[in-house]
Amino acid sequence: MPKPITHISSRCVPLNKDNVDTDQIIAARFLKVTSRKGLGEHAFSDFRYMEDGSPNLDFVLNQPQYAHARILVAGHNFGCGSSREHAPWALVDYGFEAIIATSFADIFKNNALKNGLLVIELPEAVVSQLRRDCEANPALRVDVDVEAQTVAIENQTEQSFEIGAFWKKCLTQGLDQVGYTLSFADQIKAYEAQRPTFA
Amino acid sequence: MPKTLYQKLWDAHVVHQEDPSSPALLFIDRHLIHEVTSPQAFTGLAERGIPLRRPDLTIATVDHSIPTLVGRSFPLKDAQAQAQIEALEANVKAQGIRYYGPESGHQGIVHVIGPELGFTLPGQTIVCGDSHTATHGAFGSLAFGIGTSEIEHVFATQCLLQYPSKTMAINVNGALPEGVTAKDLILAIIAKLGMDAGTGYVLEFRGDAIRALSMEGRMTVCNMAIEAGARAGMIAPDETTFAYLKDKPLAPKGQAWEEAVAYWKTLASDEGASFDAVVELDATTLQPMVTYGTNPGLACGINENVPSPEAPPSHTQASDLADALDYMGLTAHQPMKGLPIDVVFIGSCTNSRLEDLEAAARVVKGRKVNPNVRALVVAGSQVVKEQAEALGLDVIFKDAGFEWREPGCSMCIAMNGDAIEVGQYCASTSNRNFKGRQGKGGRSVLVSPAMAAAAAIHGKLVDVREIQKEAIHA
Numbered sequence: 092m093p094k095p096i097t098h099i100s101s102r103c104v105p106l107n108k109d110n111v112d113t114d115q116i117i118a119a120r121f122l123k124v125t126s127r128k129g130l131g132e133h134a135f136s137d138f139r140y141m142e143d144g145s146p147n148l149d150f151v152l153n154q155p156q157y158a159h160a161r162i163l164v165a166g167h168n169f170g171c172g173s174s175r176e177h178a179p180w181a182l183v184d185y186g187f188e189a190i191i192a193t194s195f196a197d198i199f200k201n202n203a204l205k206n207g208l209l210v211i212e213l214p215e216a217v218v219s220q221l222r223r224d225c226e227a228n229p230a231l232r233v234d235v236d237v238e239a240q241t242v243a244i245e246n247q248t249e250q251s252f253e254i255g256a257f258w259k260k261c262l263t264q265g266l267d268q269v270g271y272t273l274s275f276a277d278q279i280k281a282y283e284a285q286r287p288t289f290a
Numbered sequence: 291m292p293k294t295l296y297q298k299l300w301d302a303h304v305v306h307q308e309d310p311s312s313p314a315l316l317f318i319d320r321h322l323i324h325e326v327t328s329p330q331a332f333t334g335l336a337e338r339g340i341p342l343r344r345p346d347l348t349i350a351t352v353d354h355s356i357p358t359l360v361g362r363s364f365p366l367k368d369a370q371a372q373a374q375i376e377a378l379e380a381n382v383k384a385q386g387i388r389y390y391g392p393e394s395g396h397q398g399i400v401h402v403i404g405p406e407l408g409f410t411l412p413g414q415t416i417v418c419g420d421s422h423t424a425t426h427g428a429f430g431s432l433a434f435g436i437g438t439s440e441i442e443h444v445f446a447t448q449c450l451l452q453y454p455s456k457t458m459a460i461n462v463n464g465a466l467p468e469g470v471t472a473k474d475l476i477l478a479i480i481a482k483l484g485m486d487a488g489t490g491y492v493l494e495f496r497g498d499a500i501r502a503l504s505m506e507g508r509m510t511v512c513n514m515a516i517e518a519g520a521r522a523g524m525i526a527p528d529e530t531t532f533a534y535l536k537d538k539p540l541a542p543k544g545q546a547w548e549e550a551v552a553y554w555k556t557l558a559s560d561e562g563a564s565f566d567a568v569v570e571l572d573a574t575t576l577q578p579m580v581t582y583g584t585n586p587g588l589a590c591g592i593n594e595n596v597p598s599p600e601a602p603p604s605h606t607q608a609s610d611l612a613d614a615l616d617y618m619g620l621t622a623h624q625p626m627k628g629l630p631i632d633v634v635f636i637g638s639c640t641n642s643r644l645e646d647l648e649a650a651a652r653v654v655k656g657r658k659v660n661p662n663v664r665a666l667v668v669a670g671s672q673v674v675k676e677q678a679e680a681l682g683l684d685v686i687f688k689d690a691g692f693e694w695r696e697p698g699c700s701m702c703i704a705m706n707g708d709a710i711e712v713g714q715y716c717a718s719t720s721n722r723n724f725k726g727r728q729g730k731g732g733r734s735v736l737v738s739p740a741m742a743a744a745a746a747i748h749g750k751l752v753d754v755r756e757i758q759k760e761a762i763h764a
Contacts, residue, residue, distance in 0.1 A: 110585055110610065114722070114727050119354075119727075123355050123374055123705060125377050126329075168486040171585075173421050174420055174421040174423075175326075196486070196489060196519060197521050202438075202439065205437065205439040205440070255453070256311040257313055269338065269442065269446045272443065272447040273446065275308075278315070287553070290413065
């Protein structure tokens, strides 16, 4: 059962990039696994590590002032590309609980929410200001209230975000979607019975 | 009320919807699985202790992590790849899923074998844990990529929880000029729209240029719908579709075929059906396309120059273009024609079907690969490979200096050891030019099979139409 998520309160890491694709989040060479666990060390690998494997200190995730931040603030079209769920697995394993961006790719959004990784879309002006604020003040706290659908940035006005009623229920109650679907087993059976043979 | 093709497919597959704010349970007709995104879904199913609901609607193959070296044998040297393949083989055996493995004669890229087996049919909902599942929309089906949690969901319920998408009509009018292919067309569409214009949409490709395409060409177009951000692309089925599917191993036969075709003929958007967005494109103005950046939306004609960050395409920010050009080692205003190429990859779910290999072979025949180029042809499936060998294409490629590989995803995703090196330029018939996609630090230039073949011969990007003209006059 997924763990219910109602509030997130954390510092943020500003990742000033648009179109962060899932190959950047986790390169294909790390997908040769049969478990969901342990992928955090490979998140953003090509950016986080130098050729010799040492950390690239220019990359924002390696900067000590952003250590332990659980919210990533990105740009536009985050998570585009491949359907690999390894991307949200890696981000969650790394320690992220929410991503704030101006938009997300469809498949990534679904995959993230299925793993309790909250994806929050806010207007461009708010997101870019938040990135600048986090750069200026890495200790800046952001509070997310899933039930109220609000993002409260320290000393600033609250922002509200959209999340469908169903997804909100899944996140805040830890609703298991397979279980939910199987509660309609009779309807599935009836549907199957009327499908044409060629289908 | 006139309906779009998408609305017809959606309506035909809604099993139930609890209330207007809840997602619909959408029935899934076909589920394709492979070794990389399925193991955790099988584990999840086992943890639930419930059966896989419809093994009869599921097929499996190995494509992503399997080596393509001739003479590949098991166990693989790559222990992780071996473990994934073993896990898949154990899982499909335990669940009674049809498996098209390396011994079957049908192994190949999941989006190549589905259609060639006749597993993919019009009017269906088709899913796979791979974003290029959009390929199957070429048959007039609703086909889209899913994550591993959704794979588990389909295993357990044969349904997905879905909200309807918006619809976008892409009308491609007129005829493609000689030497301009389906790959050039889809790259031109993505270059026009940008890589995320399709987010939240299903694309329907329409118009004369689309109708004139073979099924292979239509698959190339729909395959890359995801590169415009759309989970699904689709083309209404017609006589070309039916002729392709007739007598395919898993396609309906006899009376069932007749009934199926009668139904499939109803699967076109109705006259007057309204789309949420409409894009018009004139096919007659297109030329062979090349990408210059690090996403498929950063593409131009072979005879055009690299744009300047001072005047980026409307869908791209100046800083992103500058970053992409820096990664690609390209400068503003540089002509794309003449760019030196180190590696040529002909393959992937976008362009590894027989028609693609034939197009490349026509360019290669009687010529040699430039000594500075490493060139590979990776057929999409064992069936494609066998057909190509029957036509002698393998000899044409090998005589020219190409490597002729076993089927798999290979250098499109660089998981199986087939990769380019830091700084190398690869003219590739695949679908993604993301940073590091074909190997860490590698630089991908997406092109059609004929353009890739021409780049292999010349060691640089050329306009394949000029070579084709030379050949005619020679």
